[in-house]
Amino acid sequence: MATAAALVEEADAATAAGDLRRAEDLLLKARDEAPDDITLQLKLAALQRATGRPEAALATVHRALSISPLDFTALLLRASLLDRLNQPNAAEAWSHALAQKPDGDLPPHLQSVIAAGEARVEQWAAGREAKMKAAMAGLESAADAEQLRRIERFRSNVLRRTRPFHSEPTHFHFPGLVEREFYPERLFPWLERLAQATDVIAREMQAVMAAERAELVPYIQYADHLPLDQWRELNNNKDWTAIHLLRNGRRVEENARLCPRTLDLLSDLGQPHIAGASPNAMFSLLAPHTAIPAHVGVNNTRLVCHLPLVVPGGCWFRVGAETRYWERGKPFVFDDTVEHEAMNPTDQLRVVFIFDIWHPDLTPLERDAVAALIEADGIPGGQL
Numbered sequence: 577m578a579t580a581a582a583l584v585e586e587a588d589a590a591t592a593a594g595d596l597r598r599a600e601d602l603l604l605k606a607r608d609e610a611p612d613d614i615t616l617q618l619k620l621a622a623l624q625r626a627t628g629r630p631e632a633a634l635a636t637v638h639r640a641l642s643i644s645p646l647d648f649t650a651l652l653l654r655a656s657l658l659d660r661l662n663q664p665n666a667a668e669a670w671s672h673a674l675a676q677k678p679d680g681d682l683p684p685h686l687q688s689v690i691a692a693g694e695a696r697v698e699q700w701a702a703g704r705e706a707k708m709k710a711a712m713a714g715l716e717s718a719a720d721a722e723q724l725r726r727i728e729r730f731r732s733n734v735l736r737r738t739r740p741f742h743s744e745p746t747h748f749h750f751p752g753l754v755e756r757e758f759y760p761e762r763l764f765p766w767l768e769r770l771a772q773a774t775d776v777i778a779r780e781m782q783a784v785m786a787a788e789r790a791e792l793v794p795y796i797q798y799a800d801h802l803p804l805d806q807w808r809e810l811n812n813n814k815d816w817t818a819i820h821l822l823r824n825g826r827r828v829e830e831n832a833r834l835c836p837r838t839l840d841l842l843s844d845l846g847q848p849h850i851a852g853a854s855p856n857a858m859f860s861l862l863a864p865h866t867a868i869p870a871h872v873g874v875n876n877t878r879l880v881c882h883l884p885l886v887v888p889g890g891c892w893f894r895v896g897a898e899t900r901y902w903e904r905g906k907p908f909v910f911d912d913t914v915e916h917e918a919m920n921p922t923d924q925l926r927v928v929f930i931f932d933i934w935h936p937d938l939t940p941l942e943r944d945a946v947a948a949l950i951e952a953d954g955i956p957g958g959q960l
Contacts, residue, residue, distance in 0.1 A: 578605075578609075579609065580606040580607075580609035580610035580613065580616065581606075583602050583603070583605050583606035583609065584602075584603065584606050584616060584619070586602050587599040587600075587602035587603045587606065587619075587623075590602060591623065596623060596626065596627050597627075599623060600620065600623050600624065600627065603616065603619060603620040603623060604620065607620060612643055614640050614643050614644050614647060614650065617636055617637070617639055617640035617643070617650075618637070618640055618649060618650060618653065620636050621633040621634075621636040621637045621640065621653055621657075622653070624636060625653075625657065625660075630657050630660045630661050631661070633653075633657055634654065634657045634658070634661070637650055637653050637654045637657060638654070641654065646676050647676075648673065648676045648677060648678060651669070651672055651673035651676055652673045652686070652689060652690075652693070654669055654673070655669035655670040655672070655673045655693060656689070659696070666696070667696055667697060667699070667700030668700070670693040670694075670696045670697045670700075671697045671700070671736065673693060674690065674693055674694060674697060675736075677690065701735045701736075701737070704735060705731065705735055708731055708734075708735075709731075712727065712731075715727070722760045722762075729897070729898075732897070733897075738897035739897065741757060741895075741896030741897060741914050741915055742755055742914065743755045743876045743911055743913040743914055744872050744913060744914070744915070745872060745873060745874055745875050745876045745913040746872060746873070746874045746913075747874040747875060748874060748875040748876065748877065748946070748949075748950060749876055749913075750876055750877045750935075750938070750942070750946060752937070753876060753877070753935050753937045753938070754937055755911065755914070756910075756911060757895040757896035757897070757898050757910060757911065757914050758895055758898060758900070758908055758909070758910050759879060759908075759909040759910065759911070761908075761909075763909075763936055764881075764909055764933075764936075766844075766845055767881075767907050767908075767909070769841070770841065770845075770881075770883055770907050771883070771905050771906065771907055773837070773838075773841055774883065774885065774904065774905035776837050776838070777835075777837075777838045777841070777883065777885065777929055778885045778886070780834060780835040780836075780837060780838050781819070781835070781838075781859050781885055781927060781929065783834045783835075784819050784831050784834045784835060784859065785819070785859075787830075787834055816860075816861070816862055816863065816866060816868060817860075817861045818858045818859065818860055818861065819831050819858060819859040819861070820856075820857070820858045821835055821838065821839060821857045821858060821859075822839075822842075822847075822854075822855045822856055822857040822858075822931075823856060823858070824852055824853055824854065824856065825849065825850060825851055825852060825853060825854055825855060825856075838857075838929070839857070842855070842857055842931060845881075845931070845933060846933050846934050847931065847932060847933055847934070848877070848878050848932060848933070848934050848943070848946075848947070849947065850946070850947045850950050850951060851947075851951045852950075852951065852954065853875075853950050853951070854878065854932050855931065855932060856930075856931060856932045857929075857930070857931040857932075858929075858930050858931075859885070859927055859928070859929055859930075860927065860928045860929075860930050861925060861926070861927050862891075862918065862920045862925070862926040862927075862928075863920065863925060864920060864922055864923045864924055864925065865920065865921060865922075865923070866919075866920050867917070867918070867919045867920075868917055868918040868919070869917055870894075870915050870916065870917040871915070871916070871917070872912070872913050872914065872915055872916070873912035873913045874913075875913070875950070876911065876913040876935065877934065877935050877938060877942075877943075877946045878932045878933060878934060878935060879909050879910065879911055879912070879932070879933050879934075879935055879936075880909070880910055880911075880912045880930060880931070880932055880933075881907055881908070881909045881930070881931055881932075881933060882902070882907060882908055882910070882928050882929070882930055883905075883907040883928065883929040883930075884902040884903060884904050884905065884906060884907075884926075884927075884928050884929075885904060885927045885928060885929055886904070886924075886925060886926060886927035887902040887903060887904050887926055887927075887928070888920070888922035888923075888924040888925075888926060889901075889922070890921050890922055891918075891919065891920045891921070891922060891926045892918065892919055892921075893916070893917075893918045894916060894917050894918070895910045895911070895912075895914055895915075895916040896914045896915060896916070902926070902928060909933070
């Protein structure tokens with residue numbers, strides 16, 4: 577009896593000679609010999625499609641997917657066959673296929689198929705979105721800004737334009753805390769006072785930058801042998817630097833002495849006090865055309881506040897699925913244990929004042945417990 581490989585070779589010769597029926601018979605025999613060969617299954621499906629038998633081809637593709645459910649080529653073929661058969665689930669099949677698209681360059685013939693699939697999925701999503709918006713119109717008109725933002729994100733997640741992000745601290749995870757990417761301003765009434773102090777804080781920042789004894793250091797500093805490859809390009813790199821006023825609970829006198837009003841403002845904003853970890857406060861300087869890669873922070877019991885001071889147009893900051901453009905004098909609070917990244921695409925320096933605060937869900941006793949644990953562990957978990 578011929579081996580599967582010999583039968584496939586013979587089928588290829590029959591295909592080249594234009595005898596497609598014989599080629600299919602040979603591939604069916606080859607499949608009997610090698611039922612788990614997904615490449616053989618897809619070759620057979622393609623031949624069945626070429627001979628005008630999309631139902632048979634779809635059945636073969638389903639057999640291939642039973643072997644490897646996430647095979648990208650099989651999923652693409654399934655989606656195209658469902659489209660050809662005018663099946664209502666074709667667009668969703670395209671969505672499933674595109675979710676498995678491999679990284680890197682793809683052959684030109686696949687690129688055109690993918691482009692067509694992406695257009696098909698977008699058309700499908702737009703139709704679904706229109707129906708959803710119509711059904712929710714009355715509710716959205718009655719929503720406040722925060723509710724509307726959450727409702728829109730709910731819809732975006734369902735349409736798979738965004739995905740859920742969660743707090744994933746590298747060291748310290750306190751259970752049961754509310755997870756938000758950006759936090760609503762109503763939770764922090766002092767944000768308005770901070771915004772009003774923008775000019776004062778900016779002047780003190782300029783004084784520090786002009787001082788001869790100012791301590792300006794790379795934001796990322798670690799030994800080259802440590803397993804932190806995401807930071808490699810920025811490690812000890814002055815494209816992203818910091819002027820620390822408070823660092824891991826220590827006052828950096830060279831800088832702090834020039835920022836008395838800034839530190840006075842921070843004194844009643846609810847910063848954590850954890851020996852060796854916090855409070856933290858700094859001016860973060862991001863050089864022109866510098867990207868901060870996606871990363872997460874170390875401790876979900878604190879949140880981080882940004883007050884933009886020097887912000888050329890176009891500088892952006894993403895937390896989870898939401899991207900914001902920094903605007904001078906408009907502070908915000910976010911959870912840095914949710915994946916975040918930043919970019920200064922301009923020709924100018926970007927400067928943001930950054931400090932940490934307690935997560936508002938923690939009770940006073942829980943704050944004490946967090947401080948005791950982190951101090952005992954000896955890891956600077958509050959480090960920005």
